[in-house]
Amino acid sequence: MRRYWFVTNARSGSTAETVAADIRDTLSAMGHDMAGRTGFPDDALPSPDALVHAGVAWMVVYAGDGTVNAVLTALHAWNGAILILPGGTMNLLARTLHGEHDAMAILRRLADQPPRHVSLPFAEADGHHAYAGLILGPATRWAAAREAVRDGQVGRLIRAVRLAWRRSFGAGLRLAGVPELTRRYQAVFGTPYKDHIDLAAVDTRTWRKLFDLGWMALTDDWTNAQGVTRAFSTSFRLAGRRAIPALFDGEPRQLLPGCDITLRQSTANIIATA
Template identity: 85%
Template sequence: MRRYWFVTNARSGSTAETVAADIRDTLSAMGHDMAGRTGFPDDDLPSSDLLTRAGVAWMVVYAGDGTVNAVLTALDAWDGAILILPGGTMNLLARTLHGERDALAILRRLADQPPRHVSLPFVEADGHHAYAGLILGPATRWAAAREAVRDGQVGRLIRTVRLAWRRSFGAGLRVAGVPELDRRYQAVFATPCEGHIDLAAVDARTWRKLFDLGRMALTDDWTNAQGVTRAFSTSFRITGRGGTSALFDGEPHRLPAGAEIALRHGPANIIATFLAQAPWSASGWRSSSDGA
């Protein structure tokens, strides 16, 4: 039996309270005991000390990548295990760790096999972490339009779309430390991998390049489209004096000019059931049956 703490986010893309109840019932049937629950972001996340005092061995997160990011960042020094269940829109980390299984299928798989743990690489900048991916540059303004859609605010949506469109064709972003990226870009996508950051920089200011980018996004790997430059690095910097907008696993932050973006690795405490398509090496796995 393990004591676990349950984190949910009712505003995540596909979270449902009925599924959350099924998750609790399934964990109870597996012999696990819930020590507490957090409804993020309305409730504060528990501290490492609180979890330790409560005898918690597992943190179970049923939410999207943004909430998962907050949990991993807040508990980077905790020695318990973290189980990520898909409850958001993209669920990039959950899909990498467990394949296309839903939350209950993942729990059933864990009931049949000992939990395995992996250390996740992440991108760090100005104290913020990105585990699924970091987006830099003017194109991040489109995230505000996404939030307006979620909130059902039509007037705000129109305003944010207009601003995002103008910013996407503005001066652009420059970075230093990556020789292949020597231009101004509308967006730079940084994906943490084993041993490097996978960079895809977008400079699609002509209608032909925009059309090709959209076509490739629908039919193929968009990073092969015209206007996209690929590069690999372990660190780089933002140049200029004004800083830039950034999305860390979909959550917006403002990075100052000169901010360094670097590859880091977390502790080996993330529960995984499937890693064949993981962007990092499976050699980081360690097997365990005690939930530590």
């Protein structure tokens, strides 16, 4: 019997309360005992000390990449195991760890085979972590429009699209320390791997490409956008004098000029079944 803490997010793209109940029932049938539950982001995540105090051995997160990011970042120094179950829209991290399986199928696999514990690479900048992906630059303003779509707020969507459109044609972002990327870019996508961050820089000077980028941001995956230059790096810096908007696993943050972005590895406490 192991005590676990359950984290859900009712706003994550594919979370269902019925599935959350099934997950708890299955874990209980497997002999595990729930020590507590967090409904993120309304409830604060427990601290590593609180988890140690409550005798928690593993964290079960049923949510999307943004919520998983918050848990991994908050528990970076915690020794317990972390099980990520897909409950979001894209679920990039859950797919990396378990393949194309839903939450209940992953629990069945766990019951049948001993779990593997792996570490995940991530990009770090100013204390923020990106495990699935980092997006830098003015085009990240499209994230606000996507949130408005999610909330079904038409007025907010129109305002957010106007702002995103204006900013996407603004000055762009420059990087230092990546010889292949010397221009100004509207967006730079960074995907962390074991030994490098795979960078894809988008220079959108035409309405057509910009429309593609905005459309992808609202509907799909931005990495499908056109006009991309690729490079690999383990460490680089934001050039220029202005703060740069960024998305860490889809969550918006601002980065100061001169900020270093570095590849790092998490501790090997994340459960994989694939």
